[in-house]
Amino acid sequence: EDLDCQAQTIGGFNDTIMLSQPTLSLEVDDPLTTNNTAKLVTDQVRWTLGDSSIQYEFLSGDIFNPIRSGGMTIDQLWLVDSYGRHFTVIDPDAGQADLVTSSRMTPPDNVDYQFLLAPRFAQNARLNFHWLAADAPSEIEMTTKPARNPVCGWIVPNNLDSTLSIYDQQGKTLGSLDRAGNWRPAPGGFGIPDVASISNPHLRKLVDYLLNQGQSFQQQFLSTLDNSLATIDPEGFALHSTLALLIGRPMAVVRATFSLEVKGLPVCDPTVKIESADQEVPTYGYTEVKVPIRLGDYQQLNDGLVGYWRETPVGTDGDYDYEGNIFYAPQSNLANDSLIQTEAEGLVYFEQTVDAPPQGVTMLIDPRGTIHATCGFLPNRELTLPSENYTTALQSMEVNFLATPMLCDRQTDMTIDIHDGEQLDPPAFDASSGLAIPVPQQANAVWSWVSLSGDEWSETTDIEGVNPTATFSEPQQLYEGWLQLSRAQEE
Incomplete structure (x- = not known):
C-alpha cells in the first residue's frame, strides 16, 4: 500500500x-x-x-x-x-x-x-569502546583497525582430556592446565616449564588466576565455556576453515576499555552565577549518574563474547587485578560456582558514569565474531578483530591429546629425534611397519605420535591404520605419549 x-x-x-x-x-x-x-x-x-x-x-x-x-x-x-x-x-x-x-x-x-x-x-555524548594493545599496559587502540595486535594469547578447551590448552599470540603451544589444576608443559620440548615463563604479562596473569582457583572451579569453567560457545555462530565461520576450528573453538584472550564521554565540558545551569573560582559548577550531579552498559548480546549469533573479567587498577604502573575474581559469562547457563556469574542469576552489566575513569576488561572471545557494547542512553558500539590478527595463529596451532597407555606392535627405528628444539634428520625405517593407531582422517592435517624416553623427545608421522581382526602375530608393547594434530605443510 x-x-x-x-x-x-x-x-x-x-x-x-x-x-x-x-x-x-x-x-x-x-x-x-x-x-x-x-x-x-x-x-x-x-x-x-x-x-x-x-x-x-x-x-x-x-x-x-x-x-x-x-x-x-x-x-x-x-x-x-x-x-x-x-x-x-x-x-x-x-x-x-x-x-x-x-x-x-x-x-x-x-x-x-x-x-x-x-x-x-541532552548534551552530545558517546560510548567509547576500544581495544587495548597486548604488548602495552594501558595503550588504547583508537581506530577500528588497531595498529598493534590486541590478542594476548589463546585458550582452547580440550573436552577429551578436560584440559585447557594455552597458546601464545602467534599460536605456538605453551602448555596446558590439567583437570587437577596443574600446569603441564607442551609435549615435544617446545613448551615452557612454568607459568612464570609466559612472556605476555596479561596472558600470564590469566593463567595464574586459573591455576589458583582450584579443581572444582576449572570443571565449572570448562562447562561454562562450552555453554557460551554453543550460542555463538559468527557469520564469518565459513571464511576461516583452519585446523584449530576442526579440533575445537579457540578463544582469543583480549583486553578492551570503555567509558562515557560528553562533547567538551559537562553542561551546567547558565542561570546560576559563578562568583568565585572555588564555587562548584552547577551540573547537579548528572555526570555522576550511573548508566548501565552490557557487554555481549546473546540474541545475535555473531556476537563473539564468551566471557570476561572486570579489571580493578592496582598502583600506578598499569597493573590490575580481576574484580572479586569473578568470571562473567552472560551467554552461559547457571554455573554451580560463586566465582562464575551468568544471566541465569540476573542481568550482568556495568554501571558507568561520565566522571568515572575508563573501565578495563579482559575478555575471552571467538575471534570471528563481533563484540557488542549496549548502552540504554547512547547508540551501541561494536568491536571486530581484524582477520590479520588471528588467521595466522589459528593456522599454526597444534593440538595434543594424551594417549597412554597405547598397546601396539613392537617397533624399532621409527622415530624422528627432537633435541633442543631442533628437528634432526629422521633415521631410515621400514614404512610398512609404522605405528598402528586408529585416528580419524582430517583434510589438510597430519597426525603424529610424540613420546618421551628419558630426556629425549621423539616424534613420528608414520601412523598406520589398525587391523580390525583380533590377532597377536607379533610381540606387543605399551607406549606412552601424545597424539598431535597439526596443519599439513603446503608443497
Missing part, C-alpha cells in the same frame, strides 16, 4: 532543556589591537567558542535538565511553506490527533501522552 508522507526533523529541544538557544553572532575578533598578548587572548576565545557564526544565548527558567526522559504530546502543528502559507496538521479544537510512532517511542496504554522519550543525554 502506498503512503504519501513528508519527513521533517525537529531541532532545538535538547538545547532548550539545557537553557540555551542557537543564534547568529559576529565573529570574535579585535582588528584594532596591536598587542600580541591581546591577539593571543582573542584567538583563544575564538577557538573556545568554536563556530563563530553560530553562538548560543542563555534562556531563563528552571527547566535545566541535562538528562531527558518522559513523555511528550503535540498540541498544535502547522506546515508553513516559503511563501507563508500554512496548513493546520493538528488542531487543539479538533481533539487529539492519531499519531504513528516507532516501537521504541510508543507509550503504554495507561498514560495520557503520545510519545515515550527514553532516557538520553
Whole structure:
C-alpha cells in the first residue's frame, strides 16, 4: 500500500532543556589591537567558542535538565511553506490527533501522552569502546583497525582430556592446565616449564588466576565455556576453515576499555552565577549518574563474547587485578560456582558514569565474531578483530591429546629425534611397519605420535591404520605419549 508522507526533523529541544538557544553572532575578533598578548587572548576565545557564526544565548527558567526522559504530546502543528502559507496538521479544537510512532517511542496504554522519550543525554555524548594493545599496559587502540595486535594469547578447551590448552599470540603451544589444576608443559620440548615463563604479562596473569582457583572451579569453567560457545555462530565461520576450528573453538584472550564521554565540558545551569573560582559548577550531579552498559548480546549469533573479567587498577604502573575474581559469562547457563556469574542469576552489566575513569576488561572471545557494547542512553558500539590478527595463529596451532597407555606392535627405528628444539634428520625405517593407531582422517592435517624416553623427545608421522581382526602375530608393547594434530605443510 502506498503512503504519501513528508519527513521533517525537529531541532532545538535538547538545547532548550539545557537553557540555551542557537543564534547568529559576529565573529570574535579585535582588528584594532596591536598587542600580541591581546591577539593571543582573542584567538583563544575564538577557538573556545568554536563556530563563530553560530553562538548560543542563555534562556531563563528552571527547566535545566541535562538528562531527558518522559513523555511528550503535540498540541498544535502547522506546515508553513516559503511563501507563508500554512496548513493546520493538528488542531487543539479538533481533539487529539492519531499519531504513528516507532516501537521504541510508543507509550503504554495507561498514560495520557503520545510519545515515550527514553532516557538520553541532552548534551552530545558517546560510548567509547576500544581495544587495548597486548604488548602495552594501558595503550588504547583508537581506530577500528588497531595498529598493534590486541590478542594476548589463546585458550582452547580440550573436552577429551578436560584440559585447557594455552597458546601464545602467534599460536605456538605453551602448555596446558590439567583437570587437577596443574600446569603441564607442551609435549615435544617446545613448551615452557612454568607459568612464570609466559612472556605476555596479561596472558600470564590469566593463567595464574586459573591455576589458583582450584579443581572444582576449572570443571565449572570448562562447562561454562562450552555453554557460551554453543550460542555463538559468527557469520564469518565459513571464511576461516583452519585446523584449530576442526579440533575445537579457540578463544582469543583480549583486553578492551570503555567509558562515557560528553562533547567538551559537562553542561551546567547558565542561570546560576559563578562568583568565585572555588564555587562548584552547577551540573547537579548528572555526570555522576550511573548508566548501565552490557557487554555481549546473546540474541545475535555473531556476537563473539564468551566471557570476561572486570579489571580493578592496582598502583600506578598499569597493573590490575580481576574484580572479586569473578568470571562473567552472560551467554552461559547457571554455573554451580560463586566465582562464575551468568544471566541465569540476573542481568550482568556495568554501571558507568561520565566522571568515572575508563573501565578495563579482559575478555575471552571467538575471534570471528563481533563484540557488542549496549548502552540504554547512547547508540551501541561494536568491536571486530581484524582477520590479520588471528588467521595466522589459528593456522599454526597444534593440538595434543594424551594417549597412554597405547598397546601396539613392537617397533624399532621409527622415530624422528627432537633435541633442543631442533628437528634432526629422521633415521631410515621400514614404512610398512609404522605405528598402528586408529585416528580419524582430517583434510589438510597430519597426525603424529610424540613420546618421551628419558630426556629425549621423539616424534613420528608414520601412523598406520589398525587391523580390525583380533590377532597377536607379533610381540606387543605399551607406549606412552601424545597424539598431535597439526596443519599439513603446503608443497
